Amino acid sequence: MHIEGSKQEKFKLIHSSKFKHTYLSFDLYLPYSLIDLSNALIMPYILGQYANKYPSKEKMRAKKDELYAPSLSCKTSLRRDLIVISIDYKFLNPKYVSGVSFKDHISFLIDCLFEPYLDDNILKEIILNYQASVKRQLDKPEVYAFDRMLELVGQDTYLAYRKLDRSKEVASLSVESFFIFYKKLLERAECYLAMIGEFDDDAFATFLKRLNLDKRTHYARDRNAYDLKDRGEVIEERELSQSTLLMYYEFPLVDDFLKRVTYMLADGLFGALPSSLLFDDIREKRGLCYSIYSNLNFNDAGLYVFSALSYKDKDEAIKAVKSDLEYLISSTYVREHLDVAKEYYRNLLLSSNDYASSILAFNLKNMFLKRDISYDEYIACIDKVDAEMVVQALNELQLKIIYVLKGSRDE
Amino acid sequence: MNKIEIKAFDESYYFEELDNGLKVYIFHRPDFNTSYAAFGTPFGALKIKERTINEHYSFNPGIAHFLEHKLFENENLGVIAAFAQIGANVNAFTSYTETVYYFNLANQNHVLEALDMLLDFVQELKIDEEKVQKEKPIIIQELNMYLQMPETKLLNGTFNALYHHFPLKYDIGGDKDSVSRITLEELERCYELNYHPSNMALVIISPLDPALLMQRIRSNQDRKNFKKAPKIYDDDYHEPKEVCQKEVVQEMDIKASKGVYALKLDFAQYELVDIRKIEIGMRFILQLLFTSINPKYQKWLDEGVINYYFGFDVNLNKDYSYLMFYGEDIQGKELKDLVDQEILNAHFDEKKFEELKRRYIGASFQEFEDAESFNISFIKDVLAGVDYFKEIKIAMEFDFKDLSRIIKLIDLTNYALFDLKPKIA
Numbered sequence: 001m002h003i004e005g006s007k008q009e010k011f012k013l014i015h016s017s018k019f020k021h022t023y024l025s026f027d028l029y030l031p032y033s034l035i036d037l038s039n040a041l042i043m044p045y046i047l048g049q050y051a052n053k054y055p056s057k058e059k060m061r062a063k064k065d066e067l068y069a070p071s072l073s074c075k076t077s078l079r080r081d082l083i084v085i086s087i088d089y090k091f092l093n094p095k096y097v098s099g100v101s102f103k104d105h106i107s108f109l110i111d112c113l114f115e116p117y118l119d120d121n122i123l124k125e126i127i128l129n130y131q132a133s134v135k136r137q138l139d140k141p142e143v144y145a146f147d148r149m150l151e152l153v154g155q156d157t158y159l160a161y162r163k164l165d166r167s168k169e170v171a172s173l174s175v176e177s178f179f180i181f182y183k184k185l186l187e188r189a190e191c192y193l194a195m196i197g198e199f200d201d202d203a204f205a206t207f208l209k210r211l212n213l214d215k216r217t218h219y220a221r222d223r224n225a226y227d228l229k230d231r232g233e234v235i236e237e238r239e240l241s242q243s244t245l246l247m248y249y250e251f252p253l254v255d256d257f258l259k260r261v262t263y264m265l266a267d268g269l270f271g272a273l274p275s276s277l278l279f280d281d282i283r284e285k286r287g288l289c290y291s292i293y294s295n296l297n298f299n300d301a302g303l304y305v306f307s308a309l310s311y312k313d314k315d316e317a318i319k320a321v322k323s324d325l326e327y328l329i330s331s332t333y334v335r336e337h338l339d340v341a342k343e344y345y346r347n348l349l350l351s352s353n354d355y356a357s358s359i360l361a362f363n364l365k366n367m368f369l370k371r372d373i374s375y376d377e378y379i380a381c382i383d384k385v386d387a388e389m390v391v392q393a394l395n396e397l398q399l400k401i402i403y404v405l406k407g408s409r410d411e
Numbered sequence: 412m413n414k415i416e417i418k419a420f421d422e423s424y425y426f427e428e429l430d431n432g433l434k435v436y437i438f439h440r441p442d443f444n445t446s447y448a449a450f451g452t453p454f455g456a457l458k459i460k461e462r463t464i465n466e467h468y469s470f471n472p473g474i475a476h477f478l479e480h481k482l483f484e485n486e487n488l489g490v491i492a493a494f495a496q497i498g499a500n501v502n503a504f505t506s507y508t509e510t511v512y513y514f515n516l517a518n519q520n521h522v523l524e525a526l527d528m529l530l531d532f533v534q535e536l537k538i539d540e541e542k543v544q545k546e547k548p549i550i551i552q553e554l555n556m557y558l559q560m561p562e563t564k565l566l567n568g569t570f571n572a573l574y575h576h577f578p579l580k581y582d583i584g585g586d587k588d589s590v591s592r593i594t595l596e597e598l599e600r601c602y603e604l605n606y607h608p609s610n611m612a613l614v615i616i617s618p619l620d621p622a623l624l625m626q627r628i629r630s631n632q633d634r635k636n637f638k639k640a641p642k643i644y645d646d647d648y649h650e651p652k653e654v655c656q657k658e659v660v661q662e663m664d665i666k667a668s669k670g671v672y673a674l675k676l677d678f679a680q681y682e683l684v685d686i687r688k689i690e691i692g693m694r695f696i697l698q699l700l701f702t703s704i705n706p707k708y709q710k711w712l713d714e715g716v717i718n719y720y721f722g723f724d725v726n727l728n729k730d731y732s733y734l735m736f737y738g739e740d741i742q743g744k745e746l747k748d749l750v751d752q753e754i755l756n757a758h759f760d761e762k763k764f765e766e767l768k769r770r771y772i773g774a775s776f777q778e779f780e781d782a783e784s785f786n787i788s789f790i791k792d793v794l795a796g797v798d799y800f801k802e803i804k805i806a807m808e809f810d811f812k813d814l815s816r817i818i819k820l821i822d823l824t825n826y827a828l829f830d831l832k833p834k835i836a
Contacts, residue, residue: 018442020421020776057703057712065766069773092776096421097769125712129719132739135667136720141559239664239834242555274500275492284489287545290553308556343498343518350517351445351500354782407559 009372010213012363013204014196021090022102022197023356024109026211027364028085028189031219037161038169039181040076040083045126046178047087048072052115063108067100068092072112079299080158081222085185087113088357093198103203110207116182118175131167138164141405142308145244149304149403152234153248157226159300191216192367194360225253225301231401233318240407243311247321249303249397257373259393260298261381266393267296268341269334270325271305277324277333278305286320288313303397311410318402329394335387342382349378412437412625417800419807422779425621429632432609432640434793437621440782446522446617447786450529451511453794454478454605456583457731460646461604467646471592472578473550473585474601476505480546481538481598482512490532497521501529505583509794515783522619523627530613530631536602543595551591554584561665565831569671569735572659572827577650577731607640608632614790616782645730652677654827658743662834667739669720671829672746676732676822683729687797690727691806692817693734695767697723699814700753701736704763707753716749717741734821743828751823761811768807775803 030040048071054060064070070091077084091105138144147164154160191213195204228250254260271278271294282292289309296303305321328334352358353375366373373381416423425437459470483490483503494501499516512533516525557563567582574580584590615624654675678686701723702708711717720739726732736746779785792799 020779057709058706061703062766065770067773069770069777092773096776097772121713128715132667132718132720135665136561136739139561139665139667240559242552242559273495274502275489275495280489280492283549287548290549290556308559309552310555340492340495344495344500347445347498347500347515347517351515353444356780 009367009370010191010216011193011208012195012367013199013201014194014359014363015198016196017198019093019197019356020096021092021356022105022195022199023360024089024193024195024197025357025360025364026087026191026193027368028087028185028191029079029082029219029368030085030185030189031081032083032161034188035083035181035184036169036177037083038166038173039178040085040185041166041170042123042126042130042173042178043076043085044074045129046116046118046122047074048112050117050122051112052117053111055117055119067104067108068097070105070108072109078158078161082219085189090356095198102198102200106203106207110210114186114210118178120175123173123175123178127171127173130170134165134167141238141240141242141244141407142306144238145246145403145405146304146306148236148405149246149248149401152403153228153231153401154226155229157228158222159226159302188217190219192364194363194367196356196359223253223255226250228400230399233402233404235404235406237406237408239409240405241409242308243314243407243410244405245305245307245309245314245317246401246403247305247318247399248401248403249305250400251301251303251393251396251398253301254298257371258381258384259389261378262385262389262393263296263298264345265338265341265382265385266328266390267294267303268344269337269390270294270303270328270394272296273341273344275340277328277337278321281324282307282317282320286316288317288320292317311404311406314404322399325394325397329391334390334394338385338387338390342385345382346379349375349382412621419804420776420779420800422800425625427625429608429629431632431635431637432607433628433632434612435625435628436612436614436789436793437624438614438616439618439621440616441618443616443618443782445515445517445782446519446525446615446619447513447515447783448526448529448613448615448617449511449513449786449790450533450611450613451509451790451794452605452611453509454601454610455506455508455510456581456585457507457578458605458645459578459581460648462644462646463604463641468600468604470597470601471585471589472581473554473583473589474593474597475510475605476584477546477550477590477593478536478598478601479503479505479510479512480550481542482533482536484537484542490528493528493532494525497525499525506791507579507583509791511787511790511794513783513787519619522617523624526615526624526627527631530628534606534608534635536599536606538595538598540595543593543598547590547593550584551587554582554586554590557582557584561663561667561669561831564661564663565669565671565737565829568659568661568831569673569827569829572656572829573654573673573675573733574731575651575655576648578648579731580655603638604641604643607637609640610643612790612793614786614793616786648730650731652825654825656827658828658830660830660832662832665831665833667720668833669831670738670741670743670746671827672736672743672750673827673829674734674821674823675825675827676727676734676820678727678732679729681729683796686727686729686732687802688805688809688813689817689820690725691802691809692813693725693727693821695764695806695809696757696759696814696818697725697734698767699759699763700757701750704767705753711749715740716745743830747826747828754818754821754823757818759811759814764811764814768809771806775806
């Protein structure tokens with residue numbers, strides 16, 4: 001594997017024949033203050049779907065089939081005060097097929113990225129499908145409950161931007177407003193790029209030149225803690241046959257990498273590992289539910305516990321989650337199980353190296369955070385964490401809301 | 412151990428059938444960090460009636476899934492915790508047609524140990540009455556969780572409309588009543604019938620030397636004594652050819668209504684190899700008629716007849732076959748009108764068919780990129796008696812002229828409509 005990168009670490013090119021495809025990913029960042037979030041939300045419906053050269057689904061499909069079905073996809077996500085547009089292009093290495101070259105792929109990508117197509121009809125179609133997709137997501141109790149919980153606990157913070165349903169705002173978009181947004185995105189977004197596979201550096205240079213990475217802005221990050229208010233226990237109801245429990249904890253913002261790894265291990269022991277304390281206690285010992293886990297997010301400095309259970313068991317489950325956290329802090333559990341958690345995360349990290357998209361994501365995150373952590377250094381950090389550090393991290397968790405979506409048909 | 416090379420994909424694997432009948436497939440990936448292993452039996456949720464030469468057995472729906480849950484227990488340490496001790500990630504799933512147990516592990520020093528653990532926990536059922544009873548509420552919670560998902564409801568509702576007796580009409584995990592009825596004896600009987608090595612397969616992707624892996628597997632299996640495998644046959648469900656209910660409407664606490672148009676087909680008289688080819692042909696036909704390859708697709712979108720959720724599925728087998736179309740904010744009846752018109756008036760463009768084949772080639776290569784999911788796809792095919800690579804070859808060499816013959820096999824008269832509507836308070 002041969003790796004090269006830019007001096008300012010804005011791109012990383014990895015020559016490798018490990019995979020049968022070549023993968024290219026890049027992330028574009030813009031603050032909310034510069035653009036309208038709604039335009040960013042419809043990006044996935046446009047990029048790779050319509051371009052000036054391929055202004056209909058039929059034409060785009062024919063071109064993609066000609067290139068042996070490359071995948072060009074786009075995802076919009078939110079990272080605190082920044083909107084992130086993540087673009088992935090993946091194509092079969094030309095050596096496996098005839099009549100298609102690396103240059104063909106770069107030309108196609110340039111056509112799609114720099115000349116997207118949108119007209120009133122397509123915008124109407126996109127708006128309808130965006131609205132349908134939101135309804136579909138919110139029909140899932142887990143997604144609905146999580147969305148409501150963030151709305152309740154995250155008032156007046158960046159968490160509020162995560163609200164799923166932006167149907168009204170999206171409905172008022174116009175073709176003109178989208179192209180104004182798109183111009184800003186192409187010209188002013190902070191951008192990082194990574195590629196792995198079999199490619200021709202010279203042919204790729206044309207694309208890199210057009211992205212103009214070196215002249216791009218670096219936006220200052222807001223590093224203030226949310227300091228969420230304590231919302232207590234909130235119970236809402238829907239006509240469902242099961243209830244959903246969510247408990248949201250806040251912790252201080254963490255920039256230091258070793259401390260991030262410590263939190264990751266703490267989360268693992270608490271509820272993220274397949275054999276976590278919550279799983280062992282609440283599912284295996286008490287038999288209160290099938291699914292219980294925890295999940296943490298460093299951007300928001302938040303950790304939540306999720307469970308789908310019977311409403312009659314929710315009080316016992318809440319009490320058990322609280323007492324399990326106490327037990328982690330006060331007993332020898334962390335000391336006794338930390339090695340297992342470390343082994344699990346080492347495995348996860350090394351396994352991720354067998355997935356091209358994970359390798360790219362790792363490198364993109366490094367560049368975004370202006371750090372240069374290798375897999376070995378990551379593992380060294382895992383090794384360095386001790387039980388006291390984990391207990392200290394767990395001590396910093398502060399419960400902010402208990403949200404229960406009660407199923408009215410829950411027996 | 413035989414080496415089988417698949418030059419078109421730059422792939423190869425090793426195969427051996429052990430003395431006890433276990434089939435082992437090993438893909439050697441020297442540049443990978445992680446080893447992946449999947450161990451499975453073709454015992455899925457559809458097998459609730461089986462017979463040997465002398466006896467007939469009936470089981471409660473959900474039995475295969477229940478057994479999967481219970482095999483994850485061990486007298487001392489739970490299986491998940493035991494694998495976690497060596498850093499391995501272990502999991503399992505039950506589908507309608509198989510149950511598969513699998514792990515991944517990057518620490519190569521422990522891979523042989525993990526292989527032993529996988530073979531050992533699946534090949535020894537250690538349960539008692541108390542453990543069986545304790546598992547029931549957990550499984551019922553799991554079923555409740557899936558039941559709240561509109562897609563599960565849509566699929567279950569459609570299968571219930573299509574089938575009178577065939578077990579596709581039940582959820583993979585059964586329901587509250589059937590799970591409550593399952594007994595220790597029933598689980599033991601099912602295990603004895605369906606977990607014999609001669610009935611099972613093991614597929615591994617690993618950077619380790621295949622000879623070393625095979626040696627370990629042989630030695631693990633040589634240590635164990637298995638009773639003589641009973642010859643098992645699927646029992647007849649006496650499923651009528653006609654659908655169970657033509658039209659079904661259900662309500663749910665959702666905002667996006669959904670509709671299904673499903674066709675119950677019959678290929679019982681065909682050989683498996685022909686059924687596979689017909690299914691590949693039908694997939695091509697559906698892509699040509701019901702995706703953006705067809706210029707009318709854009710018209711349907713523009714007119715709001717369909718949205719991006721619109722899709723289809725085809726599943727052809729000797730004992731059950733169906734074709735299904737689903738959409739959002741569209742009723743089953745409207746879907747039927749749209750689909751029937753396209754199928755009845757279909758004519759295919761050879762140029763577009765060749766373009767579609769290129770897409771298929773791209774997608775086939777894509778399958779190899781995710782080692783774990785490739786491992787699972789491969790074992791599913793092995794357990795179904797399908798040759799994974801041969802299947803791709805059939806698709807690549809598929810003759811355009813066969814499309815017109817295959818479309819005639821779609822019987823539009825034997826259908827069911829299922830509508831899932833938002834409940835109005």
